[in-house]
Amino acid sequence: MINKRLNLVSFVSKSLLSCLLITCAFADSEDDTSSEKNWDVKNPQGVMKTISIDTEETTWSNLSISPDGKSIVFDMLGDIYSASIDGGNAVPLAQGFDWNMQPAFSPDGETIAFVSDRDGASNLWVMDANGENARQLSHEKTALIHTPSWSPDGNYIAVTKGFMSSRSIPAGEIWMFHRAGGDGVQVTSRAYGPHTQKNMTDPSFSPDGAYLYFTGDVTAGRVWEYGKNSTTELFNIMRHDLETGETRSYIGGAGGAIVPTPSPDGRSMAYLKRQDDKTVLYLKDLKTGIDRRLFVNMERDHQETFGSEGNFAYFDWMPDGKHIIFWTNGKFNKIDVDSLNIDIIPIRVVAEKQIQQPPRFSVDVAPDEFDIKMIRWASTSPTGKYIVYQALGKLYRKDMATGKVRRLTKQNSHDEFYPSFSRDGKSIVYTSWSDDELGSVKVISITGGIGKTVSTEPGVYVEPKFSPGGNRVVFRRLAGGYLLSPEWSMEPGLYIADLTEKTMEKIMGSGFNAHFSASEDRIYFTSYVPASKYTELELCSVDLSGEDKRELLKGKKVTEYQLSPDGKWVAYTHQNNAFVAPFLATGSQQEVGIETGGLPVAQVSKTAGEYLHWSADSGSVGWSHAATVFQRSLNQAFSFLDGAPDDLPEPVSDGIDLSFSQKADKPESIIALVGGQIVTMRDADNNREIIDQGTVLVESNRIVAVGPVEEVKVPTNARKIDVTGKVLVPGFIDAHAHGSQARAEIIPQQNWKNISSLAFGVTTIHDPSNDSSEIFSASEMQRAGHILGPRIFSTGTILYGANSPRAFAGINSYEDALFHLKRLKDMGAVSVKSYNQPRREQRQQVLKAARELGLMVVPEGGGKLYQNMTMMADGHTTLEHALNIATGYSDLTQFWSQTDMAYNPTLVVAYGGLEGEKYWYDRTNVWENERLMRYVPRYIVEPRSIRRPTAPDDHYNHIKVATYAKKLRDAGVRVLLGAHGQREGLAAHWEMWMLNQGGFTPWESLRASSYDASISLGMDKDIGSIEVGKLADIVVINGEVLEDIRKSEMISHTMINGRLYNVKDMSEVASGKSKLKPLFFNRLDVNAMPSSTSEALKRKGERHLWVH
Template sequence: MNPAYGRTLKAVGRTALRFFAPVAALTAIAFTVAPLAAQPPRPGGPGRNPLPLRGARTAEFTATEGTWISLDVSPDGQTIVFDLLGDLYTMPITGGKASPLLTGMAFEVQPRFSPDGESVAFISDRSGGDNLWTMRLDRTDTTQVSRGNNNLFLSPEWVPDGEYIVVSRSGGLGGSANLYMYNAERSSPITIPGAPTSPILAALFGGIKRIGAAFSPDGRYIWYAQSFGDWEYNARLPRYQLYRYDRETGTATLMTNRYGSAMRPAISPDGEWLVYASRYNADTGLRKRNLATGDEEWLAYPVQRDEQESRAPVDVYPGYAFLPDGSAIVVSYGGKVWNVPMDGSGPTEIPFEVDVELSIGPSVKFDYQIDTTAMVTASQIRSPVVSPDGGRVAFTAFDRLWVRDLPEGEATRLTEADVGEFHPQWSPDGASLAYVTWDDTDGGHIMRVPAAGGAPVQLTGTAAMYYNVAWSPDGERIVASRGAARDLMEASGLFFGPMGAEFVWVPAAATAPAAATVISPTGLRDVAHFASDDPDRIYAYSPVEGLVSFRWDGTDIKRHLVVRGRQGIAGMANPHPDEWEYLPRRVYPWRKGPDPTDVDPPTEPGFAQPAGLIVLSPEGDRAFVQFGNDIYIVDLAEVGSAPPNILLTNLGASPVPVRKLTDVGGEFPAWSPDGSALNWAMGNVLFTYDLDHVESEEAEEEETAHARALIRARAMAISDTLSDKRAEADSLENADEEVPEELEDEITRLQADSVQVVADSLMARADSIREAAEEVAARASAVRDGDKEILADTTDTYEAHERRIEVQLPRDIPRGLVALRGGRIITMAENPGDTTGAPHVIENGVVVVRDNRIVEVGVADSVEIPDSAQVIDVSGKTLVPGYIDTHYHSMWLVPEIHPQEVWQYLATLAYGVTTTRDPQTAFTDILSYTDRVLTGGMTGPRIYSTGPGVFNGENIRDADHAKTILRRYSEYYDTKTLKMYMSGNRQQRQWIIQAARELELMPTTEGGLDYKIDMTHAIDGYPGIEHNIPVAPMYSDVVELFKESETTNTPTLLVSYGGPFGENYFYATENAHDDPKLNMFVPKENIDARTRRRGSGAGGSPGPVGWFLEEEHVFPRHAEFVKKMLEDDGRMAVGSHGQIQGVGFHWELWAMAAGDASNHDMLRAATILGAEAIGFGEQLGSIEKDKFADILVLNSDPLDDLRNTVDIRYVMKDGRLYDGMTLDEVYPEERTLERRRPAETDPASTSAGIRGN
């Protein structure tokens, strides 16, 4: 008998301690071997610092005027509380120095005194997003009343009893809003229903908006303003009317019917008067109504222009208040605060002075270098497909077909054809590739080429637009979608795909062109493919039907899978719907959103969108799903006629297994031939997700987990049995009875077993740790040896393997030496020795250009022109830098099958824009178009872009997730920038700007018709805001903020926010229709759509109205802000928005000058400030030595008349000189611009037999 285990009670007790210690250790080990999954906080969730950004700069200035000041008067009439740039202040009723009440990074607005005067209610985003808050004026308590961070709150108002607060709340970060009543100390609101409305009208206009509540003195009635929808472009008035809600009867009554709308009601303390805002002609005034008689008259006019033509995030008119005795209102307009007597005796200014100390985020500005290497590496590989043996990958780059060995190898072209080559697919035996071609003149065909190289074979006899080819499993047929070539040849705007397209097939082994056999019309289906064991059925995807299949004659249609998701927070309506959805691979013909005729409409509320693409695996047991930027795997479960309907927003509740494969995103997903892996691309990186490997690892993990569970079960069983046996032994000991030897032996055995279980567990854990360590060490060794294709996978989540595919072509750089001599040079450089701001102008100057760089600039007599230089006399001309369009859209580039010529870029370059930045491309095709310009395959300006925007559909979870998403732009697209497109609440937007700074990206933002969000962009340090701020006028407080934050505003006044689009003014006053230069580059249909008739939808212009009285146009008001900014060293840039190609840049420039900015300041905005805004101020934007040679030669001087900007003689882009009228090359070679696009036919020469009648 082992003496260590004595028979005495005391000894047994010691033994028990020895047993329970290792068992406790075993239990701890067993239950903690598997790491707990990290649980990221929900957006805006609770945390120590809901707003992560900390101020790094301070805007310090004294303000005596302010923009959109909302205020209230204390119940005792002695104090005014007001907001300024998101901080709250108080001041005496007589005015004077204001005292800060709430300051900091949070944006806090619309303060309202409680009836007892001891607290204020206000709206703040300090929790990470908008919420209703209260604060005691003695600062003893600040309370968050509402909850959640994904709503928009505005215009709080206390119920007269002081127990409740009524506030407007949207169902998301924008959109329609309703009135809710919150107890001041509780967070569950009561909905105030408002007036009954037609559900059809509400749906048509995007819901009902009820804002600006005001109470009658007894609290019975709530007055508010109501509109259909959030906002409307090119709106027809009225937009808002006043309603009165009776809290006793629950009924709401329409109380106004004014053409100019009725907004922001206020009721006098005695209940005698109603005051509200209304538009009269082009200005806003305040009206007063005697509530006893109904008589009305104007109280003050003009005042602050209302916000009824924007989102009105801080209401359609700033908050104001009656004095307690009802004798006057205190209101802000003209940047000041006024006492306006009700008796009409005239307003009195209440002067104020605010010492502003506004915290601003860190600077996020970088200077980038333009790549000058001799070879251009393709920035994008498109449609990569891996060969059946896994040894090669075929893809499109530079719009040509390439193959490369895997894992290493050099990319080579398979053909020498001068046509576009797209959508390659391997034959089942891997011996051939099928693909489609495109030629702007001749159309396209289905081709087959040997994978080992050789002459391609044209399989189709009829030229058409072919796309999305697929081999049948037996390799005998090639299926494709086909549309008329004419549809692509004549595309002059947003291309929705060919009309009347059909599925066709051709014999794969054909040796000569042949007629294709029609299968069926495509309808809304596309991307034909097969299951390897089912050659009799063709699978395809439709955004309406989901994944479907049919026979070779188009019959026996079956539906297999429907997948939907949400593109963002409900209510976050996009100001530009055509920029909303991002489909990395387009299904032709494409559309956005669920179809109203869908046979299985989504039942989930919110923005349920169909997947972008679903493709069945070769085995037919699962499918990949592309939704937005992400790729998923979904198992199939055949259940008869009704397919499974999967909603990606709640994968845990999915009826079938769903796996998300991406985090940073992916494009062009394709199955490996055996279905064991999924490949996709992003930029020029090929991703491979080995599903077999993942499933094998998961099986091993399940086995390990099962073994650990068995260990735990065994340990617990031993523990329970040992406890029972010890209890039995203790009972005998206590009864002074001898413990049987067999019982002691059993206790000893159980104790030994317990130790062995601990040992087994520790050994298993050690083995697991050793294996993980060896794997990490192997990865580290591989990286140390230079293998950058192996990713360190140290997380518990499998990551796809990445392999960068480098494909190179020579960079297009003109060679030679040229001197532009005799012209007047407006350099846009700093004027040496000048302190007055006078422009730097060189009379009788010379610019010498070697290759694509400026090597000398100066007065003709001081510059020695080399004998080898070609001299071009530009005497009497004016030279300026090439224009930079910082908000350019092509409206839009054709996706997938790329034309060889892009007329939009030709028009843009011909009108002097040598650099474009497209801030939200919707698709990544622009990367390939850019590659073609860089290599000389296409003529166009310098093309920069943000790529597709970062929308709120990304659902940013935390700072790390934001960085992951932004790696898409820094590591894969290499855009140097991105567009933060209203990407969520304030917390999420701050995570994005932090990630951008870390990754050295210069983001710009969507202005979104939202004054409040625009101010937070500037405060957070975003370097760019696209579109004008909708509020007008704006005052020095905003100028100071923008100046300190170094935020560049590109106002795009042709699509003015807050009023009619500025383009309508120019369509009414310019003759674009008959402009010979415009007609040379822009298709006639595109011009006709914009110029022959204006109105709803003309040329893509949204809204119901297309013609406006000149005084109705708002762009001159916004142009006043342009002038203030430029005169005070602020930053403005010029962006045409692509409203009309070419001349649109000049219209925008002239619109921005309508506020009387100097011509030189406007040229700064068009050149050097634009270059700095996109990070290339050291490379572009001025005519200086060592900068790139982007120069315009004008026939007349824009300093004399800004409209001379369009009078272009020559365009030099990157050292190559073009004729400004025709784009024929003048230097270094003389050659006529080759136009590939077929000329449009004029029917004038065609006789119908009745000419002259």
């Protein structure tokens, strides 16, 4: 940004008294949600394709009956239609690329209220009954509007307004809007305040207008939880007295009560509840309280999902009060409430829809050489002579004068992390880690060498920083027990090492990113603001004994603080960019952000900024991102400083590139797998090629021949492996595989999660939510052969729409989207995860940026059906997670199959009912799986598996989800395997078994695990099938898996990149001699994780929206 130089008498007189504010380029979306005005969701930039729909079935259609009882309006695929109450061809009322839904007739029948995203976000609109004269009533940008219902006098419309807090599950309030407009009036308040995740929705008025009914979540606590028992009381119908304001539970009990729909005379109420696994339509006499069951086989409701768009497809009474019209099983039904006779209303819809093609780009899965992008802790020395950084687990030093780069240390016994300069620039303090010897804090000269250990005990150490005089080091000690050994984990916290006295003392038990500033006698550290529910970070300080705590700064969406050496400035990262402001101690806590309100603030980075650091004189601040390190002099950021130019330059976009080329690991062997049945998956859209007795010849890491034994000539120098009686299938691709790759950036040499996955045949993972720096570093280390595990691809950190400081991505323009996607691509992303950005225009802007940058977009499904359908129209690469409905019908199947968006239903955690993972705990003794227990700590597996709940098959939602997935695949939609990081490789087999439960043949299940995933993720040139030229990723199975998919788990060997491993001990066979060292839980008698590790793992899971 450019600011004119200000002639200030003094910093105090002008900066403090006048509260000078230097504005910056990025708006805080919580305070400024103004979106790009010229963005039109109806005409997004990109090529449109027209498709045709002809159907007599619809999916999840909300309906409303005209007051004269002659017509029905309903929604289908984002359009609103009208039809005769007797059926026939539907006539469009609101049709286009915008998404329109939930129509509701006004009491006089002249107007229809509906929800539309045509202004960029889902808002309340009204139109004339003939579809003309549409006008907008609400103008929300972050809250989600849905479920409109008219007041009896026709003047007001009640809606649900859903608010996201630190989690993207909206908590509802009921609001009323006047038909003439205005900002609306709040009727109910969220339970538990702004941090709640509990919903209220489904508003409706009593016919006399005295009461407003709605559905409220009555489960305990403020947090929404998965896996709730729908046979218990989850929701109640609430009654709000519009005169007194009293709200009380009105209808509830076992199975809950949702969607209150009063009869025209107000004497009874139709509503839904669960009985067993069925959603049942009931009628309650509001005087006697007696219920009558009207219809049993309603479509499954949303009580077990979020209800973010309402709890059901809304139904309506006929004006005579004797019939109810409802949608279920793809059809419109008319039920006589007295006789219970049902008639189908036959409606046909013929329509044209527009869609865009998804961004899908070819990924070079295994180049011989690759660029190192994920440089960590890059910092310029205080004197400006050197840059030190970490890559591939080791520290490097770049000489700024000569440009030469070399390793800083001479050892290879441990990996090196968290380098930090002394104030004089002569020394580096860093932490080490070895799976065998644990870690330490070390100091080494900038000229290199061996270094000395300053910690007095082994342990897990991070974030070391020198004191001003260089005679002390402050650092954080962590507990192990998950990925790292739990040895020496009893006393986590902040420590100070005295280099002169050679001592190490604990000063406090919490806090992170501790550092000194101007004085030797205070430590500054970061912690969570307690009242913020872990959504806000603060900067605090203590003395060297951990006492005299002072809370200094806090800031929404601030993720890092770093005080300058002279104590006069603070650098901080806010929404991924680096900022600087004066630091003023006043005795009370100050708020920082992009606008401090009382002090100057300058944005110094333009392309993201992490790893903040200062020059010795506090005159410049440095930061890095991906493989580039940057620096900005303060007099180039603040016009009141000496030496500032008349026109200040824009934030820094150019830096020093530290990337370098690295050879990829691959063997030098020639291996022939001879005699087995080969399921090639070659051209699996058109063929089912199976070679009953074949040979696969592998040279280095590529397949050079495949065919019947008699046709493949095996060279004399090849190592023959007899696989007679076994089945060879392509390596499994887990396209939705979460999981920790590090503990606070420390990547273990042996990650048991990765090793277990590989032992179960998973050779490639795509993780759509993880710490960017951790997973991209792990990916590079795996590719270089430094760690053992599947190939690792990822989105990095999600583009989150909720208020979580380390994941939130504010997108209010295309430029914002481009910024976020470019920073992720710079670190190594091949895809990005658009995660519940509330406005459709935001999601479209992400797509445009992805197409420009060559990235794929794999969005969170989020349990929002209508939003999912807009994702199909807008052209997302995949849909991650199951639809929140039990099944789709002809309209949706036709629509989806004409897009090119793949489906990753993640059956282990499928929305809507009991998750698939629990089925396998219920039906199998998971803790007795020898291979799983060899590679996974028993204290991880046993608590989830030994004492397990049980339920009938029809309560397990994954079977219904898989059944519809089969229909989609038969229609041409690619269905992928996504085990969500559950149960460490074994869950990938559960996914295949569950697809089989839904009707997939064993071969089709295997296709989902390889061929379909490779094409959907742009990797099919290298993986996904066993054919010449592809990478040698092969699973060898001891069983007739084509006859019984449950035999997929019976693996003898996994080959990845031409290296063959015996899964019994993961020793390398024929391609090399590597052997697995004992994992820490095998060499130690470990029975539990330390509590602080459990808490850190929980926090990490919450940050990335996965729980294992």
